[in-house]
Amino acid sequence: MAYLHAREMLPRITSDWIAFIVAIVLIHIVVVYEVVVILPYIDEERTRTFWLHVAFGLFLYVSVITSFVRTIATNSTTRHMMLPSVLKPGWRFCSVCEANAPPRSKHCWMCDVCVLKRDHHCIFTGNCIGYNNQRYFINFLLYLAVGAFYCNFLNVDYTIETLGNINLLTLFTILLPMLSWVFGVAPAYTFAVAFISMVCLLGFLLVTGYLIYQLRNIYCGQTMWETASGTKDYNFGWRENMMEVFGQSYILAFFSPFVKSPLLGDGLEFKKKYNENVKDL
Numbered sequence: 567m568a569y570l571h572a573r574e575m576l577p578r579i580t581s582d583w584i585a586f587i588v589a590i591v592l593i594h595i596v597v598v599y600e601v602v603v604i605l606p607y608i609d610e611e612r613t614r615t616f617w618l619h620v621a622f623g624l625f626l627y628v629s630v631i632t633s634f635v636r637t638i639a640t641n642s643t644t645r646h647m648m649l650p651s652v653l654k655p656g657w658r659f660c661s662v663c664e665a666n667a668p669p670r671s672k673h674c675w676m677c678d679v680c681v682l683k684r685d686h687h688c689i690f691t692g693n694c695i696g697y698n699n700q701r702y703f704i705n706f707l708l709y710l711a712v713g714a715f716y717c718n719f720l721n722v723d724y725t726i727e728t729l730g731n732i733n734l735l736t737l738f739t740i741l742l743p744m745l746s747w748v749f750g751v752a753p754a755y756t757f758a759v760a761f762i763s764m765v766c767l768l769g770f771l772l773v774t775g776y777l778i779y780q781l782r783n784i785y786c787g788q789t790m791w792e793t794a795s796g797t798k799d800y801n802f803g804w805r806e807n808m809m810e811v812f813g814q815s816y817i818l819a820f821f822s823p824f825v826k827s828p829l830l831g832d833g834l835e836f837k838k839k840y841n842e843n844v845k846d847l
């Protein structure tokens with residue numbers, strides 16, 4: 567599996583750059599907040615519990631960053647690939663790339679290239695999610711969801727203590743921290759605590775929701791586009807569908823971006839369930 571050059575990993579358009587930077591900055595603001603504010607609040611004495619939280623937090627942080635880097639560094643595009651000059655059955659000609667493109671691939675206007683088994687373009691990673699990098703993207707969502715849940719669990723007491731008892735005003739401050747700061751309802755520090763709590767809460771809900779949606783598609787052997795169009799040509803049962811995305815060691819690879827788990831194919835050829843329904847996706 568090929569890796570991209572450093573300049574090819576990074577976003578190519580302004581809106582992607584903004585989302586990419588916002589994601590990285592928010593992740594690091596939350597990490598620093600947990601280490602500097604929350605953990606000392608939970609355990610002033612620095613007992614073994616404190617260091618267990620530090621070790622688990624470090625594991626989550628390293629897993630999130632590694633999954634993120636592997637998602638953007640793994641080449642899921644037709645870039646640097648030798649593609650056949652003859653149009654094979656199920657393939658199509660991409661007039662932008664001026665090359666033949668395999669089944670299940672789609673051209674991405676933001677990445678400016680055809681993407682193998684394209685699922686979707688992710689603005690936060692600034693790259694398309696496709697055949698080779700979807701497993702790392704799932705690892706990224708998984709550890710982000712667990713990390714956000716863990717932060718909410720750690721934050722709850724401190725957030726309630728800082729904002730006061732739960733009432734309409736504190737709910738307003740948590741849900742709309744920016745407005746409550748602007749209107750003078752909350753002082754700057756309360757605003758900061760409410761803002762970070764909201765990032766963790768919304769982050770958990772959004773990431774978990776999207777992770778469930780991705781896993782549902784993988785379970786059914788579909789990309790996002792195939793789900794939308796009702797295409798079920800590549801559904802060979804959950805075990806084979808999982809192997810298609812996560813490789814031979816699919817259970818371990820689901821839980822870790824560090825596991826070596828070669829994919830079964832090359833992203834160019836796919837067997838179809840219904841041969842009578844041959845069509846170019």
Ligand SMILES: [Zn+2]
Binds near residue numbers: 661662663678679680
């Ligand atoms: Zn193309």
Ligand SMILES: [Zn+2]
Binds near residue numbers: 676677678687688695
């Ligand atoms: Zn793309």
